[in-house]
Amino acid sequence: MHLGILKVGSVLKEKGIPVDHLDLSGVKNYTAVIKTYIADNDTLIFGITATSPQIPASVALVKAIKEKRPEAKVILGGSHVTLVNAAFRKEVAKGISGRATRAFQKLDGLFDTMIAGDGELAMLHTLENPNLKFIDADDPKSDLFLNSTSLNALPWPARDLVDVPSYKYTIDGIRAITMILQLGCPFGCGFCGGRESPFLRRVRLRDTENAIAEMRHIYETYGLRGIMFYDDELNVNPQMIPLMHGIARLGKELGIEWKLRGFVKSELFTAEQASVMYEAGFREILIGFESGSPLILKNINKRATKEDNTRCVELARDAGLRVKALMSMGHPGESEQTVRETEEWILAMKPDSFDLTRITVYPGTPYFDHAVPHATQDGVWIYTINGSNLYSREVDFTTNFLYYKGDRGDRMGLNQFFTFTDFLSAEDLGQLRTETETRLREKLGQPFQDDAPAIQFEHSMGMGLPEHILRSSS
Secondary structure, three states: OOHHHHHHHHHHHHOOOOOEEEOOOOEOOHHHHHHHHHHHOOOOEEEEEOOHHHHHHHHHHHHHHHHHOOOOEEEEEOHHHHHHHHHHHHHHHHOOOOHHHHHHHHHHHHOOEEEEEOOHHHHHHHHHOOOOOEEEEOOOOOOOOOOHHHHHHOOOOOHHHOOHHHOOOEEOOEEEEEEOOEEOOOOOOOOOOOOOOHHHHOOEEOOHHHHHHHHHHHHHHHOOOEEEEOOOOHHHOOOHHHHHHHHHHHHHHHOOOOEEEEEEOHHHOOHHHHHHHHHHOEEEEEEEEEOOOHHHHHHHOOOOOHHHHHHHHHHHHHOOOEEEEEEEEOOOOOOHHHHHHHHHHHHHHOOOEEEEEEOOOOOOOHHHHOOEEOOOOOOEEEEEEOOEEEEEEOOOOOOOOOOOOOOOOOOOOOOOOOEEEOOOOHHHHHHHHHHHHHHHHHHHOOOOOOOOOOEOOOOOOOOOOOOOOEEEOO
16 A cells, blocks of 8 residues: 555545546556556546656556557656656766766656655646646755645545555554654665655654544544554654554553554664553564674664664563564675674574565665766776775666565566675675575574465456556545
8 A cells, every 4th residue: 555645645635636546556467457447537647656666667557558548647756756866966966967867867758747755745736837847846945845744734645545455464463554654764874765865864753643643543444453654763753752652542542452563773772662662552663674794784874783783672572572674685895704694693683574685776875876887897886885895787777677675476677686796796696695585584484475466457348447446536
């Protein structure tokens, strides 16, 4: 369930603008869906939100729309265009035309309008100014950029535009839904997107009362008491403790026990935070530890040390919280030795679950934005920190499907490798990641998780799109 586009939908609905929402999550033949929709509707404005791995699918969608309705206007928003724009702005400031410029121009040639940053007010601005080609809502000086005040004034995501029961996500066997309490992460990790984007880096907080009211709405409307919070780190909020107490009080008032999951920053985590999270209903926290190697943690600019990460696991366990360790490899200076250190740390900590992902150099990350062209290898860029290097090949994000979570399933691009270090080739990194994860799962008794199978849309003559795909505000 994509909360970003549902927030845009809620703003449009509030202004009396009719909205159709096509939920293509997990739909294999998504272009068939859009063609069926166009055949049954006279819509002339289409909005697409996309992360970087979703861009090839977005390109297929815009081509399908233009094939069936050439006069339609197609708007691209979401994190990928925001990140590409942030990297592009950096190149403009330097007076150069590099891979970010080429990535921006590629998108510009495919979509009628692009929106970077906060989409809620920017979409209204687009409808009022239909000739605008690009809208920068990633600029804090713009009225379109949300601050904490405007964030709290917005309506909640229009979850009525999706078939909530069709989502099967659970926490401890309880059906769950997603929610966001705050925006932005202030830290500067080298691998993380948006470090040059105020939209993704500037912290903007919702009032405790507003957040708790949305939780009440979720329970009273959908009967759900499971919630996954997709904030980058819940404990960057200075009001986190009162928020947890408020969630606990709401649960008691409603006579329910919440089942909650969310992310925290390890070096900020305290025993008090762990205790109040458990009281509120959290039973699992997710932490981006990333590596068990002090060298890699330093090169990442993680700020947390190996000792911080160990202490975080211990505090969580003492409070009764399960820990999911989010680990990654392929950073500057990565070698077989640093990967072994990560493996040894995971085995020592024995997290309740873990991910071991390989690094993908996306636009908007320091690994991308601060890299320079290789002196002798065409199409290769070098990022250097503390004397360690990370090399990345130039990628066409409109055609190359890059996904960071391992090598499972049949997704295009899972066996494509575009980054390497001084010690490990791209192919070495891919093989080492797979071997390391396999060993860890065997030793910890944690099997690989299977991906949910894609849904094949079957169109019947005379039948419209099913409710789990199409919902309308009217």
